[in-house]
Amino acid sequence: MSLQYRIEGSDLQYVELTLAPGEAAVGEPGAMMYVDDGVGIESHMGDGDDSALGSRIAAGFKRSMTGENFFITVFKNDAARPLRVAFAAPSPGKIIALDLASVGGTLICQKGAFLGGTRGVRVGLAFKKRVRAGMFGGEGFIMQRLTGSGTVFIHASGTLASLELRAGEHLRVDTGCLAALQTTVNYDVQYMGSLKTSVFGGEGLFLAALKGPGTVWLQSLPIQRLRGALVGVPQSRGLGPRLLYFALVIIVVVLTLMGKR
Amino acid sequence: MTEIVGLLHGPDLPTAGVPARLGFHGNHLRITRGEIVEDVAAEALEVGVTGFNEDTLQLAWQRDGVTHAVTLSDPQAQRALLAHAPPGVAARLAAGHSTVHWHRRKWKTVVGIVGGFALLLLIAWWQSEAITGWIANRVSLETEVDIGESVLEQLKTEHELTQEGAGAQTIAEIGARLTQGSRYTYRWYVSADKEVNAYALPGGIVVVNAGMIEAADNADELAGVLAHEVQHVEHRHTLQQMIHTAGWAAVLAVVLGDVSAITAVVLHQLGNLRNSRKLEKQADDDGMRALARADIALDGMVNLFRKLEGEERRRGGPGIPLLRSHPTTDERIRDLEQLAATLKCRCRSLGIDWAAVQSSVEEWRKTA
Numbered sequence: 001m002s003l004q005y006r007i008e009g010s011d012l013q014y015v016e017l018t019l020a021p022g023e024a025a026v027g028e029p030g031a032m033m034y035v036d037d038g039v040g041i042e043s044h045m046g047d048g049d050d051s052a053l054g055s056r057i058a059a060g061f062k063r064s065m066t067g068e069n070f071f072i073t074v075f076k077n078d079a080a081r082p083l084r085v086a087f088a089a090p091s092p093g094k095i096i097a098l099d100l101a102s103v104g105g106t107l108i109c110q111k112g113a114f115l116g117g118t119r120g121v122r123v124g125l126a127f128k129k130r131v132r133a134g135m136f137g138g139e140g141f142i143m144q145r146l147t148g149s150g151t152v153f154i155h156a157s158g159t160l161a162s163l164e165l166r167a168g169e170h171l172r173v174d175t176g177c178l179a180a181l182q183t184t185v186n187y188d189v190q191y192m193g194s195l196k197t198s199v200f201g202g203e204g205l206f207l208a209a210l211k212g213p214g215t216v217w218l219q220s221l222p223i224q225r226l227r228g229a230l231v232g233v234p235q236s237r238g239l240g241p242r243l244l245y246f247a248l249v250i251i252v253v254v255l256t257l258m259g260k261r
Numbered sequence: 262m263t264e265i266v267g268l269l270h271g272p273d274l275p276t277a278g279v280p281a282r283l284g285f286h287g288n289h290l291r292i293t294r295g296e297i298v299e300d301v302a303a304e305a306l307e308v309g310v311t312g313f314n315e316d317t318l319q320l321a322w323q324r325d326g327v328t329h330a331v332t333l334s335d336p337q338a339q340r341a342l343l344a345h346a347p348p349g350v351a352a353r354l355a356a357g358h359s360t361v362h363w364h365r366r367k368w369k370t371v372v373g374i375v376g377g378f379a380l381l382l383l384i385a386w387w388q389s390e391a392i393t394g395w396i397a398n399r400v401s402l403e404t405e406v407d408i409g410e411s412v413l414e415q416l417k418t419e420h421e422l423t424q425e426g427a428g429a430q431t432i433a434e435i436g437a438r439l440t441q442g443s444r445y446t447y448r449w450y451v452s453a454d455k456e457v458n459a460y461a462l463p464g465g466i467v468v469v470n471a472g473m474i475e476a477a478d479n480a481d482e483l484a485g486v487l488a489h490e491v492q493h494v495e496h497r498h499t500l501q502q503m504i505h506t507a508g509w510a511a512v513l514a515v516v517l518g519d520v521s522a523i524t525a526v527v528l529h530q531l532g533n534l535r536n537s538r539k540l541e542k543q544a545d546d547d548g549m550r551a552l553a554r555a556d557i558a559l560d561g562m563v564n565l566f567r568k569l570e571g572e573e574r575r576r577g578g579p580g581i582p583l584l585r586s587h588p589t590t591d592e593r594i595r596d597l598e599q600l601a602a603t604l605k606c607r608c609r610s611l612g613i614d615w616a617a618v619q620s621s622v623e624e625w626r627k628t629a
Contacts, residue, residue: 104268104277108313129314129368164276167321167330168309182277184268184332186311211311213270213278213319213330 003118003151004082005097013095014088015115015153019077025085027116029069033088038079047122048072062125066144067112074119087116091223093157101149103215109144109154109180118150132256133189136206138175138222154180158221165212173208176222182214191256205249265341267333269294283331285345290320292331303350308357315364318342318357336365390539393504397497402444402464405500409464413450421453421629422468428622431613432469435484438555439491447491451622453629457569461490463500471626477565480613484555485562488548495547498540545597553606563597570594 003025004018014033017025026048035041046059060070075085089095095115100107108126126145128134134141146152156179165171165185172190181187190209192198198205210216268278269292281294289300301322309319311332318339321330333339339358346354385392416422423429433449440447445465454470461467467490469483477483493499545562552559 102275102277126313127368129364166272167270167319167328167332168307169328181313183313183334184270184278184311184317185313186315186317187313213276213311213332215276 003097005151005153007095007097011092011094012089013093014086015095015097016084016086017075017116018082018084019075020082021077021080024074024076024119025116026072026074026119026121027085027087028114029071029073031087031090031115032073032075033086035075035085036083038077039083039085040074040076040078042074042076043071044074045071047120048074049120049122059122063123065125065142066114066123068114068123068144076119087153089115089155091155091157092226093155093219093221094160095153095155096160096162096217097151097153099151100146103182104184105147105149106183107146107152107154107180108183109146110139110156110178111142111144113154113156113179114144114146115153115155117146117152118148121146121148121150121152128187130188132206132252133187133208136175136252137178137187137189137208139178139208154217156180156217156219157223157226158219161218161220162215163218164215165210167213169212171210171212171216173210173216173218174203175206175208176224177218177220178208178210178216179219180217181210182216184212185214185216186211191253205252265333265338265345266335267331267338269329269331271329272327278332281331283333283342285342285347285350288347288349290331290350303347306350306353308350308353310357310360310364316361318354318361320354389505390501393501394497396504397500400497400500405497406464408500408503409462409466412462413466416452416462416468421626422450423625423629424448424450426451426621426625427618428469428471428474428625431480431618432467432483432487435480435557435611436467436487436491438557439484439488439551441555443491443495445494447494451625453626455626459486459490461493461499463494463497463503465494467491467494471622474619474622476569477615478568479561479615480611480618481558481561482565482568483561484552484557484611485548485565488551488557488562489544490548491551492544492547493540496540496543498544501540542593542596545593546600549597549600550604553604553608556607556609558608558610559601559604559606563594563601566594566597 003023004020006016006018008014008016019025019039026044029043032041044056045053046056046063049056051059063072064070077083087095098107100121114123124145124147126143128137128139128141128143146154160179163171175189178187188209188211189206192201192203192205192207197203265283266280267283269281270276270278279294281292284291284293285303286300288303290303290306292299292301305322307321309321311317311319312334317332317334319330319332321328323329333342339361343351343354343358413422424433428451429449432451433447436447436449443465447465447467450466450468451474452468452470455472455475456470457472457476459467459469459473467487469486473486474483477486549559549562552562
C-alpha cells in the first residue's frame with residue numbers, strides 16, 4: 001500500500017511519486033508539478049474513492065471546510081511500466097510523508113496541510129470542541145483529520161520538527177506553530193501567566209499546551225508570520241482594532257478563570 | 262468478561278501506542294499484549310484525560326521513574342472498564358469518565374438546548390392561536406371584567422361615553438335579546454366618536470360610536486353589528502388578541518393578576534385591532550345564529566356590510582374603520598347569506614323608530 005516517493009529540495013520542496021502499473025495517488029488540485037505521459041488525470045468529487053454520490057458530496061464539503069478543494073485529482077498509472085507524478089509545496093516549507101498506520105490510522109493536521117497521498121485516504125473534519133483552544137490556539141476550530149491506510153504527504157511552512165511526548169509529558173508551543181498531532185495528544189491553550197510577559201514577551205497572551213502521549217509536528221514559520229515579515233508592517237494600525245482586541249482579551253481571561261475545569 | 266482493548270504507551274513503544282487488552286483482576290489492572298502480561302496495582306493508577314478533544318481516558322503509572330500509560334478512546338470500552346473497576350479505583354475512574362463524558366457531550370448539549378428552544382418558539386408560533394385560546398380560558402371572569410373596566414376608564418378620557426338616552430337604551434334592549442343566558446353582564450355604551458365603528462371590550466362592555474348609529478339605516482342593521490361584537494366577548498376574542506399582541510409580558514401580567522400594567526398596551530392595540538379572519542368568521546357565524554335565536558331579521562347584518570363596502574369603494578381606499586378591522590369581502594357576505602338561508606327562525610324586523618334614535622344620539626353628541 002505504501003507509495004514509492006522521493007522528496008526533493010531543501011526549503012521549496014516537491015515530492016515525486018513513482019506509481020506502479022495500476023496504482024493511483026491523489027493530489028490537491030493545483031499541486032501537480034509534472035507527470036509522465038500515460039498517467040490518467042481525473043478530477044473527483046470528495047476523497048476520490050468509489051462511494052455513493054451523497055457521501056462524495058458530503059466528503060467534498062468536509063474537505064472544503066478544512067481548507068482543501070471540493071474536488072481532488074486522481075492520478076492513475078494506466079501503463080504497464082512505472083510512471084512518475086510530482087506534487088509541489090504551495091509555499092516555502094517542508095513536505096513530510098507519513099504512513100498513517102504508524103500513527104494509529106488517524107492524524108490531525110492544521111487546515112490546508114494535506115498535499116496528496118494514497119488513493120482512499122480521507123480528509124475529514126476535526127472540530128476542536130474546547131472554545132478557548134479553538135479561539136486562541138492558533139489553529140482555529142477546524143482542523144483536518146486524515147484517516148485511512150497508506151501514505152499521506154503533508155506540508156507545513158518553515159522547518160518541521162517532530163517531537164515525541166511520553167504519557168503525561170507537557171509541551172508548550174507558540175500558537176500557530178502546531179502543524180500536526182496524533183489523536184492521543186491533548187491540545188489546549190494556556191495563559192502566558194503574567195500580563196508583563198504577555199505584552200512584552202512577544203509570544204502573545206496564550207500558548208498552545210500539548211500533553212502526551214503521542215507525536216506532534218511543529219512548524220518553525222507559520223504562514224501568518226511569514227506574511228507579516230514580508231509585508232514588514234504591523235497588521236493593524238490605529239486604536240480601534242487594538243481596543244477591540246483588548247476587550248476580547250479581557251472577556252477571554254474572565255471566561256478562562258471562570259471555566260477552569 | 263468482555264474484552265476491553267486500549268492502547269499501551271511506554272518509553273520503548275511506538276508513540277502511537279500498541280493495542281493491549283485490559284481488565285481488572287482483583288485489585289490489579291492486567292494488561293495483556295500478545296504474550297506479555299503485566300499487572301499494575303490499582304492504587305498506583307493515576308486517572309487522567311487526554312486526546313485531541315479530551316475524549317480519551319488515560320490510566321498512568323510510574324515504573325523506574327518513567328511514566329507508562331494506557332489510553333481508552335472508545336466510549337463503550339470506557340464504560341466497560343468502569344463497570345469492572347474494583348472499589349479502590351472506581352471513584353477516581355468515574356470522575357475521569359465523567360470529565361470525558363462532559364467534553365464529549367457539551368457541544369451536543371449546547372446544540373440541543375439551542376435547538377430545543379428554537380423548536381419551542383416554532384411550536385409557540387405555529388400553535389399561537391391554541392395557546393392564546395388556552396390562556397384566555399385560564400383567565401377568571403372577574404379578571405376579565407377588571408381588564409375591561411380599566412380599558413373603559415382610559416376610553417372615557419378620550420371620548421365622551423354614555424349609558425343614558427334613547428340611543429344607549431335602544432342598544433341595551435336589542436343587546437339584551439341577543440345575550441340571553443350569557444354568563445356575562447353586559448353594559449352598552451354610546452360614544453360621541455364620529456367614526457363608523459363599534460367594539461367590544463373584555464368582560465361584556467360594548468361601545469357603539471355615534472358614527473355607526475348614523476350609518477345604520479334601521480335597527481336591524483345595528484342589531485347585526487351588535488350580534489357580531491357580542492360574539493367577540495362570548496368567545497373571548499378580544500382577550501385572545503390582547504394576549505397575542507401584548508406577548509409573553511402580558512401573559513405573565515395576566516397570570517399574576519396584575520391588570521393595570523397591561524392596560525396601556527391593550528388600549529394602544531385596540532385602535533388598530535386586527536382580528537384574524539378565523540375569529541371574524543366565528544363572530545359572523547355565531548352572530549348570525551344569535552340573531553336567529555332572538556328572532557331578529559337576519560338581513561340587517563348582510564345589508565349593512567354590503568352598504569358599507571359599497572360606500573368604501575365609492576370613496577376609494579381604506580376609509581371606514583369598521584371595515585378596516587373587519588375585512589369585508591364578497592366571499593364573507595356570500596357565506597353569511599348562505600348561512601342565513603339554512604337558519605330557521607320566525608324572524609321579524611325590530612320595528613323601532615330608528616330615525617328618532619338617530620336624532621336623539623345626534624343631539625347628545627352635539628352637547629357632549
